[in-house]
Amino acid sequence: MDLEGATAAAAQLLSALGLDMDSDHRRDTPARMARALTEMLRAPSFEPTTFDNAGGYDELVVVDRIPFFSLCEHHVLPFIGEATIAYAPKDRIVGLSKLAWVVQLYARRLQTQEAMTQQIADWLVEQLDPKGVGVRLRAEHLCMSLRGARAIGAVTDTTTNRGVLADDPARREEWQRRLSS
Template sequence: MTATVPLQVVEDVTGPDLEAAERAAREFLAALGIMVDSEGTRETPARMARGYAELLTARPFQMTTFPNDEGYDELVLARDIPVRSVCQHHMLPFVGKAHVGYLPGTRILGLSKLARVVEHFACRPQVQERLTKQTADWLAEQLQPRGVGVVVEAEHTCMTLRGVQATGSRTVTSTMLGVLRDDAASRHEFLALTGVQR
């Protein structure tokens, strides 16, 4: 039997108040001495409000799995999943890519859902270390695979555009669970396939 089983529905409970956000953005810009009364900047507060709302609001999705009827027991890996989030310390974006893999147990996952899980945890004020761990922990809890691996590589504009201004630097974080943590050969295979271990 190949029926799908939804594990959990992830829902957006409350939506953003764009009018309040636009007013706050207008006051914020004014406090920094930026006038928003010219033709080119008049809509800037509204654009800021919509932009941050998009960055900080996850889309709902249903986590659907399928029986592992064929007994597939090798690594499943989605590489180069786009990541965009906002640093919780400076509210500046960080962008990069995630590599998410798992060793199936009794169920396998629709591949697009790996990207959905990353997006879900990225759409909030974040730190990269927590984003990496939340993604891995959630997949382990919901899918109950034999192992999970998540690697995130990202450029943080709070570090590249301000402060030390380390342009081009990237931060790499990883979380390994189950077999991918305990077995060196499996961990090596996962890291080699992500391209992180060169």
């Protein structure tokens, strides 16, 4: 990322919006803005720790209420929410904290919530080759709360299901029950 270029562009944008950038409080705002956006768009690196499913665990593994924020690619405003991730293991299981890390990995970019939901599911399928995966994201979009419709508190809910959580009616129903509890 070009932090110097981003700072100059931020200064131009803020000036073009009619803001006086010479006050003590705003003089360094373009640099702070550029650093903040850089931080929000830089994905963390982590090693996906997986383990042999030696015990043959065959039930859903669900991690709920994983907090995240991301940036809407249409307005560059945050959407803030929680993720719920489920998978039905086959040969491998994953370290539970890695499920929170994968949410952060895909949250740190300009995107839609729908795309982020699918990216998380794709990662789990690629890394674990599980019997099934379910991902649910619930988020408030500030582009909808702070501007336009000003629908403060409205929550967008997206889900995607793969494998047995999409194809097996009993497993899909179990996942759906977990989401409603």
